[in-house]
Amino acid sequence: MSRLEAKKPPLFISEPLTKDTVSQSLSLLNGILKSCYGPAGRLKQLHNGVGGYVCTTSQSSAIFSRLSVSHPVLRVLTASVQNHISCVSDCGLFTAILCCSMIENFKSLNIATCTVIKISKHLLSLCMDYLKSEACGCRVSVDFSSLETLLCLVRSVLRSKPACMLNKPEVDHLTALIVKAFLFTVPCHVETSAVLGKCVIVPVKGRRVVDSTVLPGLLIETPETQLAKPLTVKRSCSNMIKMALFCVSMSGDLFSAEEGTITVHHGISLEKSELNRLLNVGKQLVNDEVGLVVCQKVIHPSLKQYLEKNHIMAVDRAGLSLMEPLSRMTGSKPIASVHLLSPSCYGSLKDVRIESFASKRFVHLVPNDAVVCSLILCNRNETAWDELKRACETAEHVLQLTIKEPSALLGGGCTETHLASYVRHKSCSLPTSSFKDLDCSWTQYQLVADGFCRSLESVACSLNHDDGEILTDMVYGHCWFVPSGFPSVSNWSDLVSKCGCGINGNTENLNWRLLQGQFGSPVIQGCPKEPSGKAADFLTLDCFAAKCSGLQVALETANMILDLSYVIEDQN
Secondary structure (H helix, E strand, O other), X not given: OOOOOOOOOOEEEEOHHHOHHHHHHHHHHHHHHHHHOOOOOOOEEEEEXXXXXXEEEOOHHHHHHHOOOOOHHHHHHHHHHHHHHXXXXXXXXXXXXXXXXXXXXXXXOOOOHHHHHHHHHHHHHHHHHHHHOOOOOOEEEOOOOOOHHHHHHHHHHHHOOHHHOOOHHHXXXXXXXXXXXXXXXXXXXOOOOOOOOEEEXXXXXOOOHHXXXXXXXXXXXXXXXXXXXXXXXXXXXXXXXXXXXXXXXXXXXXXXXXXXXXXXXXXXXXXXXXXXXXXHHHHHHHHOOOOEEEEOOOEOHHHHHHHHHOOOEEEOOOOHHHHHHHHHHHOOOOEOOOOOOOHHHOEEEOEXXXXXXXXXXXXXXXXXXXXXXXXXXXXXXXXXXXXXXXXXXXXXXXXXXXXXXXXXXXXXXHHHHHHHHHHHHHHHOOOHHHHXXXXXXXXXXXXXXXXXXXXXXXXXXXXXXXXXXXXEEOOOOOEEEOOOOOOOOOOHHHOOOEOOOOOOEOOOOOOEEEOOOOOOOOOOOOOOOOOOXXXXXXXXEEEHHHHXXXXXXXXXHHHXXXXXXXXXXXXX
8 A cells, every 4th residue: 555645735935036045046047148148158068967968059949948947936037038939039048148137136126126117117118119219229220122131130140159160151151041041931922911931951960061052942851772763753734743742641551459440351451452542542643644742651662663653753751840841832732531632632843853962862842933942951060060950940030030020139239238328318317207107216216227227238248258348338338348358447449449239430439438347326328329330241130029029028027026925836
């Protein structure tokens, strides 16, 4: 008989943020995330305690999916950031670092939580209104008639992932490929609503990054023995290749015991009966002038031989992941039963070719309109390839979001410091009626605004991993990085040439101040100006939609955690 234990009462933890263990865990998480941030971020190796796969990364999507946190407060934070990543792919580390910094800065204020939340929401609305306004000095319009801004966006994503181990020529090569692949997925003719196509990443590991390429259509990996004979594919009267797409097994398998029982008359062979039915399907495909059969699962060897004898190419084991892009590219409807074939289910292709990459052989399906493409992605080893695949998927999603919102934000910490400068300026010129609406004093508002600005500036400071000084100018409010090894009393004009995003050069008296170490009291500042050189090449840019979402998620999550009064844990 099993031993019975009395149920333990739930554990009530009041004011969880006042506990040292929570503060220490939050500070540790913040430190780990800050050390990963930016192009010079330090890599992390994540693996479980019993061995297995080791993930080397600095990307938020990989870190948060593998990072195990035990405290409920941290679980709220990580779940919120993961949800943000699942929606927009980018700015995960920005969101998490900003959230942790806001919690730490707001928690240290001797102000009621409800007051902090009201003021911080007001500050967020100031930022969002400014970012969406024409007067915004840290937003860049994206002109789709020119590729420069799109290239800058993709290049910025790739450069921020050091575990991909890319040099400059490799970054430039992949940047051009990703933009080219994205343009393939944009439909040429739009009637009512545009639906973007799909880019399928084909892995080729152990080859140089510059061997990567992009092709219109889809590649299906096929055993070399299947392609031993010369390629002859039947074409229809219009010189197109008619295609049938099956999502059901065509292997001739019999019923399994779980599907019930069947009665078989004496002398009847189920195997032969099933094969005859498949061959009847083959005859109908021949009569319908089909030139290509693609099956998600397995095709019976006899059926495959019959089809090839009648100049119909048969490709099996295509896999579930290719069904949707295949259907979309060819216009074919996946056939779920071999009992009934309708001519309306067939699609069409422009051409079928054989392609070879490294030791792999592929059937290349060339569409009439290239809304689906294949990115053959190469890298030197599996670890670097996995990281590069995540980076390419992020870059593609960033471009998709940019179509919906054709804007980008200045990167390299400049948007964060510019926003902090703007908030400091606006908070000093707020009318008295605003304090009454928020039910707070001028002092309380200034303290919360300063904590908000310091949180933004701490994200910009996280980009520096070499102990150099970090500056912000009092004209544009941009971020500037000083190389390590120079004293704080140096003439900054001699040490910096461009700001973090690359749009401003050191051509005028910008009146710098140190960003680190000056958080003791609020800085009174004028409204930051808009940069004059908007069209500079090789800018560091961030996705507008992703960063705006990250700003909102970070503040809302910080406010929710600050407002926690109890944590109730079941101990059973």
